[in-house]
Structure formats: structure tokens, C-alpha cells
Amino acid sequence: xxxxxxxxxxxxxxxxxxxxxxxxxxxxxxxxxxxxxxxxxxxxxxxxxxxxxxxxxxxxxxxxxxxxxxxxxxxxxxxxxxxxxxxxxxxxxxxxxxxxxxxxxxxxxxxxxxxxxxxxxxxxxxxxxxxxxxxxxxxxxxxxxxxxxxxxxxxxxxxxxxxxxxxxxxxxxxxxxxxxxxxxxxxxxxxxxxxxxxxxxxxxxxxxxxxxxxxxxxxxxxxxxxxxxxxxxxxxxxxxxxxxxxxxxxxxxxxxxxxxxxxxxxxxxxxxxxxxxxxxxxxxxxxxxxxxxxxxxxxxxxxxxxxxxxxxxxxxxxxxxxxxxxxxxxxxxxxxxxxxxxxxxxxxxxxxxxxxxxxxxxxxxxxx
Amino acid sequence: xxxxxxxxxxxxxxxxxxxxxxxxxxxxxxxxxxxxxxxxxxxxxxxxxxxxxxxxxxxxxxxxxxxxxxxxxxxxxxxxxxxxxxxxxxxxxxxxxxxxxxxxxxxxxxxxxxxxxxxxxxxxxxxxxxxxxxxxxxxxxxxxxxxxxxxxxxxxxxxxxxxxxxxxxxxxxxxxxxxxxxxxxxxxxxxxxxxxxxxxxxxxxxxxxxxxxxxxxxxxxxxxxxxxxxxxxxxxxxxxxxxxxxxxxxxxxxxxxxxxxxxxxxxxxxxxxxxxxxxxxxxxxxxxxxxxxxxxxxxxxxxxxxxxxxxxxxxxxxxxxxxxxxxxxxxxxxxxxxxxxxxxxxxxxxxxxxxxxxxxxxxxxxxxxxxxxxxxxxxxxxxxxxxxxxxxxxxxxxxxxxxxxxxxxxxxxxxxxxxxxxxxxxxxxxxxxx
Numbered sequence: 079x080x081x082x083x084x085x086x087x088x089x090x091x092x093x094x095x096x097x098x099x100x101x102x103x104x105x106x107x108x109x110x111x112x113x114x115x116x117x118x119x120x121x122x123x124x125x126x127x128x129x130x131x132x133x134x135x136x137x138x139x140x141x142x143x144x145x146x147x148x149x150x151x152x153x154x155x156x157x158x159x160x161x162x163x164x165x166x167x168x169x170x171x172x173x174x175x176x177x178x179x180x181x182x183x184x185x186x187x188x189x190x191x192x193x194x195x196x197x198x199x200x201x202x203x204x205x206x207x208x209x210x211x212x213x214x215x216x217x218x219x220x221x222x223x224x225x226x227x228x229x230x231x232x233x234x235x236x237x238x239x240x241x242x243x244x245x246x247x248x249x250x251x252x253x254x255x256x257x258x259x260x261x262x263x264x265x266x267x268x269x270x271x272x273x274x275x276x277x278x279x280x281x282x283x284x285x286x287x288x289x290x291x292x293x294x295x296x297x298x299x300x301x302x303x304x305x306x307x308x309x310x311x312x313x314x315x316x317x318x319x320x321x322x323x324x325x326x327x328x329x330x331x332x333x334x335x336x337x338x339x340x341x342x343x344x345x346x347x348x349x350x351x352x353x354x355x356x357x358x359x360x361x362x363x364x365x366x367x368x369x370x371x372x373x374x375x376x377x378x379x380x381x382x383x384x385x386x387x388x389x390x391x392x393x394x395x396x397x398x399x400x401x402x403x404x405x406x407x408x409x410x411x412x413x414x415x416x417x418x419x420x421x422x423x424x425x426x427x428x429x430x431x432x433x434x435x436x437x438x439x440x441x442x443x444x445x446x
Numbered sequence: 447x448x449x450x451x452x453x454x455x456x457x458x459x460x461x462x463x464x465x466x467x468x469x470x471x472x473x474x475x476x477x478x479x480x481x482x483x484x485x486x487x488x489x490x491x492x493x494x495x496x497x498x499x500x501x502x503x504x505x506x507x508x509x510x511x512x513x514x515x516x517x518x519x520x521x522x523x524x525x526x527x528x529x530x531x532x533x534x535x536x537x538x539x540x541x542x543x544x545x546x547x548x549x550x551x552x553x554x555x556x557x558x559x560x561x562x563x564x565x566x567x568x569x570x571x572x573x574x575x576x577x578x579x580x581x582x583x584x585x586x587x588x589x590x591x592x593x594x595x596x597x598x599x600x601x602x603x604x605x606x607x608x609x610x611x612x613x614x615x616x617x618x619x620x621x622x623x624x625x626x627x628x629x630x631x632x633x634x635x636x637x638x639x640x641x642x643x644x645x646x647x648x649x650x651x652x653x654x655x656x657x658x659x660x661x662x663x664x665x666x667x668x669x670x671x672x673x674x675x676x677x678x679x680x681x682x683x684x685x686x687x688x689x690x691x692x693x694x695x696x697x698x699x700x701x702x703x704x705x706x707x708x709x710x711x712x713x714x715x716x717x718x719x720x721x722x723x724x725x726x727x728x729x730x731x732x733x734x735x736x737x738x739x740x741x742x743x744x745x746x747x748x749x750x751x752x753x754x755x756x757x758x759x760x761x762x763x764x765x766x767x768x769x770x771x772x773x774x775x776x777x778x779x780x781x782x783x784x785x786x787x788x789x790x791x792x793x794x795x796x797x798x799x800x801x802x803x804x805x806x807x808x809x810x811x812x813x814x815x816x817x818x819x820x821x822x823x824x825x826x827x828x829x830x831x832x833x834x835x836x837x838x839x840x841x842x843x844x845x846x847x848x849x850x851x852x853x854x855x856x857x858x859x860x861x862x863x864x865x866x867x868x869x870x871x872x873x874x875x876x877x878x879x880x
Contacts, residue, residue: 229730236723243716253705261698411736419873429863440852446845
């Protein structure tokens with residue numbers, strides 16, 4: 079609870095001038111990168127979007143727009159809450175000092191040397207690594223995360239267009255307000271009814287602003303899972319790379335063992351340039367061969383140990399990754415259900431407002 | 447009927463009825479001088495003494511209740527407001543398509559039920575097409591030029607843009623034609639018109655039409671343009687007010703028409719987006735396991751809202767816009783009647799002036815000028831009575847139209863509300879409880 083409060087005050091401090099907000103955002107990014115590298119098997123919560131995306135016409139794509147800034151602030155707060163409620167991540171010391179330590183935090187993070195651990199290959203998102211024995215579950219999961227990203231992007235794009243059009247429908251009704259007022263001026267009995275109905279049309283037209291503002295929260299909830307899908311994919315990628323490295327290491331070990339055997343028995347089973355050159359330039363001396371064998375045997379032993387630890391690492395990774403993935407799945411299902419419910423509630427509220435306004439207008443018309 | 451001589455309400459010192467007229471000035475005393483710019487106005491005479499004739503020269507039979515007498519007009523106005531004394535009912539329904547070698551057209555069934563003596567039978571059922579209605583309207587304009595004739599829906603339809611034989615178009619037209627005949631039926635003078643009677647009863651309307659044409663050619667061109675060429679100095683205050691009112695009224699209706707069209711357009715564009723939006727939830731549902739049903743539910747819900755919106759737009763197009771346009775057409779034809787009235791008054795004033803200029807010492811004003819004065823007073827009385835009736839009907843029509851518009855929107859939101867409320871339990875459902 080104490081750290082929760084610290085989070086709140088920290089966030090409030092960030093609502094100051096633009097410069098400090100931008101710096102702060104980069105510190106959030108630094109924190110997230112650190113967590114991603116340090117806990118590769120965890121689906122790390124995503125940050126809110128840096129730039130306004132999936133906008134509809136009323137909402138400016140301006141990053142300085144106060145509504146956007148506010149929504150991003152809420153997004154950042156949400157990010158910290160996600161990390162704080164994660165069974166593994168919440169215990170991280172760097173995270174703790176992010177919340178509690180004002181100065182020198184950046185240096186602290188860099189001192190961990192996490193950047194060295196970061197695999198540069200992960201940056202090449204679409205580069206394929208030919209894995210001979212892929213883990214089916216991870217392949218399926220990666221496919222799922224790709225599909226999820228695609229469908230949520232599509233949903234957000236269309237939703238923005240829907241919002242745009244709905245805005246138009248409501249706003250045009252405002253014109254009724256003006257013309258009813260002008261018309262009422264030349265009428266005797268009908269005048270009052272028209273005038274007051276016109277007022278309700280104005281109310282109707284104005285109501286769309288709040289309605290769509292609320293809907294942005296729903297869009298933000300979807301966006302969070304759009305970005306979460308990316309985090310999920312990252313875990314799959316890391317596993318893929320791990321598997322690849324493992325296979326490469328195994329392959330390397332096998333070839334070294336083979337070389338060793340060949341040197342020991344003097345048979346050349348496979349074609350090699352060495353074999354060719356030795357044929358051309360004469361075979362090595364027994365001493366040379368011995369030396370080579372010894373080197374290889376050392377390498378083989380190292381390799382076997384490495385392979386063993388890599389295998390263990392791999393199994394650990396799969397075990398803990400899968401545990402976190404299950405946790406994530408449950409969280410996702412729960413959160414998205416809640417989001418859909420709140421969306422339905424918003425629609426219900428909008429319908430009820432519509433009924434109210436038109437009922438009021440109808441009553442005014444009945445008095446004409 | 448024509449008992450003791452009574453002054454015509456338009457120029458007498460006291461009006462017959464105290465019923466407030468929306469456009470009337472506060473006292474009839476003010477009305478007197480305002481109506482008669484000419485200083486040498488003669489005292490009015492009773493209806494029975496008058497040798498009334500219509501502006502086109504056709505003599506009028508004042509003994510029958512169908513005469514253009516405003517007194518009787520007003521009395522009958524009272525009667526018609528009381529639904530119990532209604533004795534004529536007309537309906538337009540049952541559109542049918544006729545395919546002939548020369549053309550294809552639609553006919554409508556016109557059913558009449560009546561107890562009036564002017565009709566030989568108590569019931570009639572005839573089939574009429576649009577051009578028959580058009581003929582009737584022209585005939586009414588010709589024979590009752592001092593009255594406001596209701597409008598017909600647009601005659602010409604741009605081929606290719608609108609399907610003349612589509613159900614929606616035919617139904618919209620049928621409603622307008624029904625309204626047209628009902629308005630005539632409700633009118634105390636127009637409903638007794640001979641052409642209207644024939645329209646409702648004749649088996650072969652075309653034969654009658656030809657007969658009428660022959661008669662017309664016999665009478666020559668004199669019928670229509672008798673009062674042409676006179677210019678009115680100034681329109682009397684109350685008719686100027688009517689003219690101004692109609693100008694602003696038709697302007698505002700035009701604006702409302704444009705707004706309504708724009709709303710429909712925006713709604714249809716919104717619909718296009720919604721139709722893409724709903725299915726995306728379905729696609730997503732296909733990816734998920736636990737969320738599959740909730741997402742499908744949302745998709746179906748949006749689909750239901752689409753259907754509701756489509757219905758709303760259709761209703762507005764078919765029921766709301768046509769009535770607006772009808773009233774714009776009505777206003778235009780009414781302005782023309784006002785102009786005709788101006789013509790009649792101008793003729794009277796010119797003739798009156800001509801007599802004054804001659805400076806002949808005559809004890810009695812020539813009958814020619816008297817006839818003109820009678821025509822003016824008749825026209826004014828008819829027009830005022832019709833305006834009053836028109837204002838009242840207009841108020842009722844718009845009340846109904848706008849309440850209908852509000853209703854349709856309420857129904858739309860209620861349909862959407864039902865859809866969204868019904869999926870809440872589906873969304874909240876936990877898989878364990880199934």
C-alpha cells in the first residue's frame with residue numbers, strides 16, 4: 079500500500095512542464111527495457127502509446143493535447159500498477175527504486191549492465207531463425223499474438239471511423255435547434271413547442287462529446303492488449319532464439335565430436351577441406367594430431383557442459399514462461415470481459431440518453 | 447340561407463365570428479380601411495342581391511350550398527370540425543402495376559363512402575392513375591381559383607435515380623395522393639366541386655375529360671386570363687402578412703428538408719462503418735476460447751443496431767421528407783393564389799379609378815365596377831377562410847409529423863437498448879457456472 083501511494087505522488091509530479099514529462103516517459107521506457115531483458119520469460123506489461131494513434135477527427139493527433147497527455151498519464155499509472163501486481167516483477171529492486179528514488183536512478187539501472195544481456199537479434203523482429211524442433215505451443219502462441227495484434231488494430235481503426243461518423247450524426251441535429259427557433263418566431267400557437275423542442279435538439283447534439291470521451295477509455299483498454307500481444311510475442315521470440323542457440327550448440331558439439339573421432343581413427347567420413355589439404359600436402363604428424371585431439375576434447379567437454387546448462391536453462395524458461403503465460407491468459411480474459419461489459423454499459427447509457435432527449439422533444443411537439 | 451341581408455365579414459364593421467385568426471389584426475375596424483385602399487368604397491350588399499361571378503367570368507349559382515359564399519363557408523367550417531357530421535369518406539389504396547404495349551403505369555383504388563345527395567350511390571370504387579389526379583388538381587384550380595388547392599406529390603421523377611415502380615416509391619406516392627383527396631374531402635367548398643364528384647365516381651374518366659376539353663375550346667381562351675395585366679399598388683396588410691409568412695415558412699421548411707437529408711446521409715455513412723465494425727468482433731471471437739461467446743455476442747448486438755438504424759433512415763426518407771416537400775409545394779401554390787387575388791383587386795381599383803376620372807355625375811356606380819368589387823370581396827373572404835383552415839391543418843400536420851419523427855428516433859434507441867441490455871448477462875457469464 080505504501081508503494082501504491084508513492085506511485086500516485088510520483089505520477090502527480092510528472093504532470094508538470096512538457097520537458098519533464100518527456101524525460102519521464104523515457105525513464106519508463108528504460109525501466110521496461112530493463113525488465114524485459116532481466117525477465118525474458120515474463121510477459122512484461124506494455125507502456126501506453128508514445129504518440130497518439132487510431133485517432134478520429136475530433137481528437138487531435140497532437141501529443142501536447144491535454145486530453146492525450148492525461149490519458150497517457152493514466153496509462154503510465156496503469157503500467158506501474160500492472161508491474162506492482164505481478165508476483166515476480168513487483169519484487170525487483172530496480173522497480174522499487176524507480177518508485178522511491180528520485181535522483182540517480184538512471185545510473186543505477188545502467189550499472190546493472192542489463193544492456194549487455196540484451197540480445198541484439200531480438201531487434202530484428204521478423205528475421206526468421208530456422209529451428210529444427212520448434213515447441214508447438216510457442217509456435218501456436220506466437221501465431222495467436224500476431225493474429226491478436228492484427229484484429230485489435232483493425233478494431234481500433236474501424237472504431238475510430240465509427241466514432242467520427244457518429245459525431246457527425248449528432249452534431250447535424252444541432253441545426254434543428256437553430257431553424258426551429260427561427261421558425262417559431264413566425265408562428266403563434268406552434269411557436270412555444272417548436273422553440274423548446276429546438277432546445278432539446280441542441281442538448282442532443284452536445285451530448286456526443288461526453289459519450290465519445292468515455293469511449294476513449296474503452297479504446298485505451300483495447301490498446302493495452304494490443305501492446306500486450308507484442309509482449310507475448312517477444313517471449314515467444316526469446317524462446318525461439320534460445321531453442322535456436324541450443325540447436326546450434328548441439329550441432330557444433332556433434333561436429334566437434336565427429337572431427338575428434340575422425341582424427342582418432344584416421345578415417346575421413348565426411349568431405350572436408352582439411353581432409354583434402356592433408357591429402358594434398360601430406361598428413362600431419364602424430365604429435366600434431368594428438369594436440370588437435372586434446373584441444374577438441376577440451377572443447378567437447380566445455381560444449382557438453384554448456385549444452386547441459388543450456389538445456390536446463392531452456393527447460394526452466396519453458397516452465398516459468400508457461401506459468402506466466404497462463405497467468406497472463408487469465409488476466410487477459412478477465413480484463414477484456416470487463417472492458418466489453420463497460421462498453422455495453424456505455425452503449426446502454428447512450429441509448430437511454432437518446433430516448434430521454436427524444437421523449438422530451440416529442441412532448442414539446444405534442445404541445446404544438 | 448340567404449335571409450336578412452348581412453354585411454360580408456371582410457368589409458363590415460363587425461366580424462361574424464369571434465374566433466381568433468392567427469393572422470388577424472386585433473379588431474375588425476382596422477381591417478376595414480386596410481382592405482380598401484380606394485377612398486370611394488361602396489357599401490357592401492347582401493349575398494342574395496349580388497350577381498356573383500367568378501374571376502374567370504363564369505356565373506355562380508348562389509342558391510346551392512356549393513357557392514363561393516364565405517358566410518356559408520364559415521358555417522360549414524364549423525360543421526366539418528365536428529367529426530360526427532362528416533358525410534364523405536375517401537381513401538386511396540391498393541396500387542397495381544399495369545403493363546401495356548405503349549407504357550407501364552400504376553393505378554390506385556379510390557374508394558368513396560358518402561351520404562351526400564350529390565352522389566347517386568352510397569359507395570364507389572374506381573381506379574385512378576397519377577395523371578388523373580393531376581387533371582383533377584388542374585380542374586380545381588381553374589374552377590375554384592379563390593381557394594387554396596392542396597398539392598400533389600412531384601409529377602416528374604428522374605428516371606434512373608428513382609425507381610418509379612419500387613414498393614417504397616409507390617407507397618410514398620399513395621400516401622400523398624390519399625392525403626390530397628382527404629384534404630379536398632375536408633374542404634367545405636372544394637368537396638362539392640363537380641369535377642371532384644366525377645373523379646370519385648366515373649367509370650370512364652377519360653370520356654369526361656374529353657368532354658371538358660371540348661367545352662373549353664368552345665368557350666375560347668377567355669376563361670383563364672381575364673384579369674391579366676393589372677398591377678396592384680399595395681397589398682392589403684393582412685394579405686401582405688400572409689405572403690411574408692409563406693415566404694419565411696417555405697424558407698424554413700427548405701432548411702429543415704436539407705438538415706433532414708444531411709442527417710440521413712450521415713446516418714448511412716455511420717451505418718457503413720458499423721457494418722465493418724461488428725464482424726471484426728466475430729473474427730476476434732474466432733481466435734479466442736473463453737472470450738469467444740462474449741465477442742460473438744457483441745458482434746451480433748452491433749448487427750441488430752445496424753438493422754435498427756437502417757429502419758430509422760428508411761422511415762425518415764419515406765415518411766418525413768415527402769410531407770415537408772408537400773408543404774413547400776403547398777406554400778408555392780398558395781403564393782400564386784395570393785397573386786391572383788392581387789390581380790382581381792388591381793382590376794377593381796383600375797376600373798374604379800377609370801370611372802372617377804371620367805368625372806361623370808352618376809347616381810349609381812356601373813355594374814361592371816360593382817361586379818369587380820364583389821369579386822374582390824369574395825376572393826378575400828374565401829382566401830381568409832381557407833388560410834384559417836390551412837393554418838389549423840398545418841399545425842396538426844406538423845404536430846403529427848414531428849411527433850412521428852421523435853417517435854421513430856425513440857424506437858431506434860429502444861431497439862438498440864434492448865440489444866445491448868440482452869448481452870450483459872452473456873458477458874458476465876462465468877464458464878464455471880455453465
